[in-house]
Amino acid sequence: MMSSRSKFVLSLAFSGAFTILLVGCRHHAAATPAPQAMPVKVESVSNSPVSSSDTYVSTIKGRRSATLQPQVEGNLTRILVKSGDIVRAGQVLMQIDPLKQAAAVQSQQGTQAQKKALYDYNRIELDRQKKLYEAGVVSRDAFDQATQAYENSKADYEANSALTETQKQQLGYFQIRAPFSGVVGDVPVHIGDYVSSSTVLTTVDENVDLEAYIYVPTERAAQVRTGLPVEILDSDGNSLIKTKINFLSPQVYNGLQSILAKAPIPAGTKGLRTEQLVKARVTWNTNPAPVVPVLAVTRIGGQPFVFVAAPKDGKYTAHQVPVKLGEPVGNTYPVIEGLKPNDKVIVSGLQFLQDGVPVQPMG
Structure with missing residues (x-):
């Protein structure tokens, strides 16, 4: 059994140990600095x-763009251009075999010469019969016959002349010419191909007066209007030009359920070509x-x-x-x-x- 003195000594020992432990903890806490800001x-x-906007895929199109198809049938004998060539208005691009039509024109010109000779003879004869009739040498009936022959030959000659001109114009269709100055597109045909009025020979595009064709979903029908700002972007999202909507189609395109909007491309803009796909960012409004x-x-x-x-x-x-x-x-x-x-x-x-x-x- 522990005496009172032993209990007192043990109590002092515990108190000292606790004090040392408390001092050590305080020392340790003071040694750990708070993290610096x-x-x-x-x-x-x-x-x-901040602008509220949407971006749509847009197609660049030219106001002057032509798809060339022949007005006559035949085999291609010459192709004088290649894709990418710059051509001037009226320049010959292709030739369709004209031999049959040239022969038809030549035959028609021969017929016209015959009718011209008859017409000239009847005109002279009418003048002669008129003088004889006025002198009382021939009867009225002879004069009337001469007049009738002249009128018939005149009408026949004029009709033949018109037919000859038509044949000449038809011969001109065997040469495919550029309707205006521009750049030749794809040439899918080859020399020797038989072509008709449904055959696409090539295209000619003039890279001026370009427009961006933007198809806006019908959900935006209430917001879309002329004058809205449009920013044309390249494939990397870089801004090319800024423009505005200047045309809205009055009808909805059923296939896309969208409304066609057009925005003009300023003259002199570089890096844009007809039928090029770009991004068009339409800004609806701007608010803080x-x-x-x-x-x-x-x-x-x-x-x-x-x-x-x-x-x-x-x-x-x-x-x-x-x-x-x-x-x-x-x-x-x-x-x-x-x-x-x-x-x-x-x-x-x-x-x-x-x-x-x-x-x-x-x-």
Whole structure:
């Protein structure tokens, strides 16, 4: 059985040990410094003009574009151009075998010469019969017969002359000429091919007076109107030119359930050709909205986030906030959800940040 003195000594020993342990813990706690705030650059969220827009696939077309098809039938004997050639108005592009038609023209010209000779003879004869009739040498009946022969030969000659001219014009159709100056498109035919009025020989396009054909879905029928801004973009999203809608079709295209809108391409624009596919960004309206720099946005699993310097007890900590963004405008994203004006968005050192770490905002 432990005496009172032993209990007292043991109590003092426990008290001393506890005191030493407490002092050691305090010393250890004092030796571990609090984490320092990381200096970061921040930008306050502010409202800026943000455009509401949609991007559609558009086709560039020229106001002067011709598909060449023959007006006569026959075999191609000459092809004088190739794809990409620049041609002038009236230049001969192809030749269809004209031998049959040339023979028909020559035969018709021979017939015309015969009728011309008869016409000239009857005209002279009429003049002679008229003088004899006036002198009382021949009867009225003889004069009337001469008049009738002259009128018949005249009508016959004039009809034949018109037929000859038609045959000559028909001969001209055996040469395929450029309707205007431009660039030759694809040439799908070959020398020796038999062609008819349904055969496509080639195209000629003039790369001026270009237009962007934009097919706007009918859901936007209430918003689309002439005068809306349009930005033409290349395949990489780079802006080529800015224009405006100047035409709306009065009808809906059933196959696409869309409305055709046209926007003119300014003269002298480079890098655009007829039938080229581009992107057309149609801006519906512009309203103030919060924006954040592109550099402030990180993505995790496709979800965009930003870090906000959140104040707490006079200090700041990094707080990761999920956001919903609109289409980028220049170097900024419009914020649809997640932020409010004057939030301090962190734009530097994002790779070193974690949710809840202390930060020191810098302007």
